[in-house]
Structures are given as C-alpha cells and as structure tokens.
Ligand SMILES: Nc1ncnc2c1ncn2[C@@H]1O[C@H](COP(=O)(O)OP(=O)(O)OP(=O)(O)O)[C@@H](O)[C@H]1O
C-alpha cells in the first residue's frame with residue numbers, strides 16, 4: 001500500500017505514513033495538538049509538490065498560516081503560489097450566522113449541516129486535504145444523519161484519489177457516539193494527561209487503528225516546540 005508522509009516522525013511507526021487515497025480521523029481534546037499535527041501533514045504535502053487544500057471551519061487562513069509559521073512551517077509561500085488552497089468556511093459561517101440571526105433563527109441548521117457539500121469546495125487535482133474541524137457541522141445533527149453524510153464525504157474523497165485527514169474534536173465525537181471512527185481507514189488521538197509519577201502534564205498521541213498497518217500500541221509522548229511536534233523518548 002502506498003503511503004503519504006505525515007510530516008512527523010510518526011511515519012516510521014506506522015509503515016511509512018498515512019495510507020494513500022484513504023481518510024484518517026484525528027480526534028482529541030481542545031489544545032491537545034490536532035491542528036498542529038494537521039499542519040505538518042499539509043506542509044509535507046506541499047514540500048513533496050502535491051496540490052493541497054485545507055477546509056478551515058474554526059480559523060481564518062491568516063491565523064492558520066501564522067500558527068504554521070510559529071512552528072517553522074512556511075505555508076504562506078505555497079498559499080501565495082496556489083499550491084495550497086485554504087477554504088474560508090470559518091468566515092462564511094460567521095457572516096452567515098450574523099445574517100440569519102438578523103432574520104430567523106431556524107435557518108442556522110441548514111448551514112451547519114452540509115458535510116457532503118464540502119467535497120465541492122476542494123479544487124480539481126487536489127491530492128492532500130485537511131478538514132479542521134468537522135465537529136462544527138454536527139451540533140444539530142442526529143447520529144444517523146451524521147453517519148450518512150460522513151460516509152458520503154469519505155466516499156467522495158476516495159473517488160477523487162485524495163488522501164485526507166479529518167479533524168474532529170472529542171466533544172463532537174462523543175456527541176455522535178464515536179461512529180466517525182468506523183467510517184475511516186485510521187484513527188489517531190491526541191490528548192493531555194497528568195503523569196502520575198512526575199505530576200507533570202504531558203501531551204500524548206495514540207494510534208487507535210490503521211487498517212492494513214502495524215501500529216504502535218503504547219501512547220507516544222510529544223511536545224510542541226518552535227519546530228512543531230517533537231516526539232519524546234520513553
Ligand atoms: N510556536 C509554538 N511553540 C510552542 N507551543 C506551541 C506553539 N504553537 C502552538 N503551541 C501549543 O500547541 C498547542 C496545541 O495547539 P493546536 O492548535 O494544535 O491544538 P488543537 O487540538 O487543534 O486545539 P483546538 O481545540 O483549539 O482546535 C497550543 O495550545 C499551544 O500550547
């Protein structure tokens with residue numbers, strides 16, 4: 001199976017990278033490092049000369065690029081050259097909600113529940129996609145509807161030969177009964193925990209599953225530095 005680099009040391013632990021033309025789910029609590037892990041993936045895709053896209057539902061492209069630059073990933077040059085497309089879903093949501101609130105409250109649902117529509121926002125020829133964060137679409141959605149739309153999205157991505165990482169915050173994942181994990185090819189979780197021995201707070205990354213792949217069974221400790229995610233020795 002072909003692999004696409006994660007842009008992190010993780011590659012060596014999961015058989016070379018994320019499986020090509022498949023979708024990975026990246027879940028985790030707030031501030032645990034999801035977006036940064038996603039930015040490594042995108043940066044590597046750009047470095048490797050692949051056309052990349054980010055669907056950003058919680059941040060502006062400018063904020064994402066600034067976040068990337070702060071960890072040494074210079075995405076702005078790819079963005080300017082058009083190798084990297086960043087869809088402004090965040091701005092649109094804000095504008096739309098302002099409009100809707102001025103008229104009628106009920107229409108909010110419509111905007112918040114169009115997961116399938118995201119596929120049309122990915123430019124032709126894109127090979128690498130990051131969606132951050134799909135959780136915002138699930139607020140008013142039943143588990144059934146979410147599963148149907150999510151499956152359709154993943155199917156659509158595969159049909160277009162896209163290798164994707166979809167970020168979903170833990171709260172949304174729990175609200176939808178954790179079913180997103182069943183639709184995707186692999187699941188990775190980031191978290192922060194107190195180490196019972198040292199009392200220090202630690203960042204952990206866990207590979208919960210990747211089909212067709214030998215995975216590390218223990219959580220891996222990591223840090224976020226000015227060079228981004230750095231894996232720590234045991
Ligand atoms: N340049 C940097 N140097 C050191 N640490 C940083 C740097 N940039 C970000 N961080 C740390 O990385 C953490 C995780 O960031 P990230 O945005 O990836 O988390 P997240 O899981 O996406 O959170 P959210 O719930 O906000 O989406 C930040 O809270 C911050 O502590």
Ligand SMILES: [Mg+2]
Nearest residue numbers: 034035036132
């Ligand atoms: Mg984030």
